[in-house]
Amino acid sequence: MAEHVDPAALTTVLDGRWRELRTTLRDRMRSTKLADSYDLDRETHRAQVAEQMRELVATGHPRLGFSPEYGGEGDVGGSVISFQLLGYGDLSLMVKAGVQWGLFGGAVQMLGTERHHEKYLRDIMSLELPGCFAMTEAGHGSDVQHLRTTATYAGGEFVIDTPDDDARKDYIGNAARDGRVAVVFAQLVAGERAYGVHAFVVPIRDADGRAMPGVRIEDCGAKAGLNGVDNGRLWFDGVRVPREALLNRFGDVTGDGTYSSPIESDARRFFTTLGALVRGRVSVAGGAGSATQRALAIAIRRGETRRQFRRPDTGEEIVVLDYLAHQRKLLPALATTYALHFAQEELVAMLHEVQTAPETDERAQRVLESRAAGIKAVGTWHATATIQAAREACGGAGYLAENLLPGLKADTDVFTTFEGDNTVLLQLVAKGLLTDYRDNFADLSPLATARLVAEQLMGAVLERLPTRKIVSPALHDRTWHLDLFADREQHVLAGLARRLRAAASSDSDPFEVFNDAQDHVLRAARAHIDRLVLDAFVAAIDRCADPAAKALLERVCDLHVLSTVEADRAWFLEHGRLDPTLAKKVVAEVNALCKELRPHARTLVDAFAIPEQYVATALD
């Protein structure tokens, strides 16, 4: 591996398909004065973010994701990239922008039809119409299908009602201070029948900022972080909106109250509606990635300058990043941050293709939703753990607000549970895998089925044997890595399918059966996402044209793989994929890679190309 690698060569690989846009956005960020927010009171912070929102409008970037017919640019992927880059700055601004243009604007665009686009999109882009995305209720967060707000059709209008306090809309961004309308998700009732959750555009404040009649608004008050975002609660008491307020892409009601939909099944319609909103999840995963990169950049810069304790021989003080324990806190996390960055790039490209395709591709949409759920879950948990490690790596100084890590911690904390609780999301991923698995089985010829069953049986037999001698692979052999991850994914899933099938054929309680296997379910999803993430890393290395950068990326990928294997090596040992000798070698090799990559740590974070004012702190 070369002594010196040019960070710019790495940046080219990291930037990927939206390189040009990223460069433009970074240039803008570099030329903008960074507005600190860590020491502002809540109202001042909210006002500052509101002002920054207007500055964003002036850049034109919020228009990226909207239809060209209404002044947008139709660059779906670019809109997510633009959101991601906001993740290097005040995350309150990122989230507030996400609420306005991603969630609220996205719902109008994806769930509405021409009449809504014509009426609202320009004002949404220009911020003339600040809005909210009012889905979550106090009593129903993950289980959106059973929201309890109602929209009852009567006399040419929908009447929006909050049946009780548990059904209030809660944690709604933009609701406490700025929102003028809200896209409200409610059970549509027409002619005595309920048709499931639909979305309605509901005015909540008049031009003077007063709550509309029948609407009650409360401030959620102080939060752990993101205090520049005005989250609030909404109650509706007989609020009447015209029939046209229904965002009617997937379901409509005629003047006489007849319901119609291109999708027959209420359940399928519901999942199609949610699926159309997938961009939010992709965006959160991206924002978490940016915050993680920033935290690592801050901590590694600190780790390169901070010295503590003396060498016994020379008496010279030791740079803390020279300690193995310090490297272990930061470098495997850095390697996985690279891996997730490339997986995110692929995810954004996939989103872009699916949402700009002339025809709906249901299979591609399903793959996208599953991948977005999984990468959001894995990426946001990685953010929480890594930012925590970065804070601890900076000691007391890392606890001071001016050194930015406290804000990064507090602001990103909610990412693991908003836009889908991570545990619920991984379960979604696993359910998708089980469905595919069953479908594949159904499609197989009897001979192929027999072969598959035989393979599984062999696997099971192998595991019950005393650990056999495993031929020791080269630990940097990428083919071995790919096989190891793919094999684990396949094995965990097959085992889960077998287990659930066996239980299902008994007369056990179906909830208990699934619940007893919940750790297995989550593991299947993890193993699947791990494999996808590695595939993305490998593909990115293939794209790298600079030999020195490529060689460095190979080592970073090794560290990502081997530290992932190390963390789950119990599984590999239990299932005969590693023997004790090889498992210990993996641990030793993680140490060796930390040492080898340590001189490149600064290069690796510089390559994120985060504008200097966002990472320079008193810690340097």
Added chain:
Amino acid sequence: MAEHVDPAALTTVLDGRWRELRTTLRDRMRSTKLADSYDLDRETHRAQVAEQMRELVATGHPRLGFSPEYGGEGDVGGSVISFQLLGYGDLSLMVKAGVQWGLFGGAVQMLGTERHHEKYLRDIMSLELPGCFAMTEAGHGSDVQHLRTTATYAGGEFVIDTPDDDARKDYIGNAARDGRVAVVFAQLVAGERAYGVHAFVVPIRDADGRAMPGVRIEDCGAKAGLNGVDNGRLWFDGVRVPREALLNRFGDVTGDGTYSSPIESDARRFFTTLGALVRGRVSVAGGAGSATQRALAIAIRRGETRRQFRRPDTGEEIVVLDYLAHQRKLLPALATTYALHFAQEELVAMLHEVQTAPETDERAQRVLESRAAGIKAVGTWHATATIQAAREACGGAGYLAENLLPGLKADTDVFTTFEGDNTVLLQLVAKGLLTDYRDNFADLSPLATARLVAEQLMGAVLERLPTRKIVSPALHDRTWHLDLFADREQHVLAGLARRLRAAASSDSDPFEVFNDAQDHVLRAARAHIDRLVLDAFVAAIDRCADPAAKALLERVCDLHVLSTVEADRAWFLEHGRLDPTLAKKVVAEVNALCKELRPHARTLVDAFAIPEQYVATALD
């Protein structure tokens, strides 16, 4: 196991030796109106905490730890218990009290002599003299031995100087607003020779709150949490204090500048000085435990009322704590919280015995220091992880400040790096173990040494064999648990000693040798602390007189042990202590125990007997 267990029976076991004091303190807390702090600006919060400090004085509890001669109660253990119980409330108050009566008052008591006690202790207890503990410098946090502030003896006085900005005292509690004096740690220089770090009582503010001449004070400003504590920075420029300002228990200077000390070696004197301050570490471990208990109580109450998703059969909504994944987030952490609570009780008792013994017992002091370091590290990391899990378990509601988890997270975060960085502390523990190990070896007869070597060799040989059939133990067999933990401790330490010895005999760089083994070093410390913690749990169960409570504690202990083994099962597999079949059984048994303990979850947190107003939130 009984259907119902009386929480009070568990509380009796948890309360242990200081039961009476705990009851009194809890009664006081119950009758005090809880003052929220989550929505206060910094200055208001500081003022509120300052007021609460005065209320504490009125209770008399701050006097617990001081000598009866000056109006104290001489109850060292009780003073820590009293601090711990403050950990159920606003942690800013706990830390501010810890600074005044623990760190500042403790330094005067433990490092000073009669003249200081006579002059200061009464005013410290009554808060007439608010003070700081000015040890940490910007450039030296962990490496206290190389602090760079100087105290130069000249003309009957010490002159305190901050040589450069890197040597400013930093993060000093009570410095930014309230402190009138500081115990300043500085390199004592007398007659051209430096004698290492000593402590001096230095006035920093006059009665009107103005900085004293030569003293510069700055506010550290906003922190991640603990914003009710006024942390600041101090610079000294030729500040003269009388000779008597030196806290002279371990070293003194005569009028003519002659240095004398009961301890010859500068290094030994330094470590004796630090050792005298061990109470701080014990206290932080205790405070972390209280905060963890509170977070678990909040999250488990929530988990018992919150429902999400419907059972496929009945359509009834499922209580979230009935999900295995939710149980896994909270219940193993709850079990380990019990374990750490009992270990903390033992630690407090040990501290009490050591510090109230008529004679100094150096061996006991060393054991105490090692145990305090280890339990502080393990306990504060456990707090960070558990409070994070509790926050995530409460979803978006857990992110609202009014539901207390954000404050618990932010306030406790610094515990892992203050009063000793956890990584550095575990290294201390391991170094102590290595010294003991070497000493034991030296004491052994040739025959005993040969036997020990043979045992180690056998262990090594066993590991290299293909995994042998391991006789499957009963998973709830406590003897097996104890053996497993003790064996791991012994094995990891022996391996480390062998590795370091082998490297030391080569001509390798000694820093590199130790550094390359740093993960092994930290593992040795962890394994040691795990064993101590389990011993403490077992001893506590033995003390339990109520059969139903005892049976429940046995299961909680099983969950603690098996989830600890599960987390480290790669090691047990690699070293032939578990085979794959048994390892998988351990995982399955953790699931089974979660299910079995789930109906008792509320009882287990109620048993902490945290006053209701500290755990009742809108989440219930």
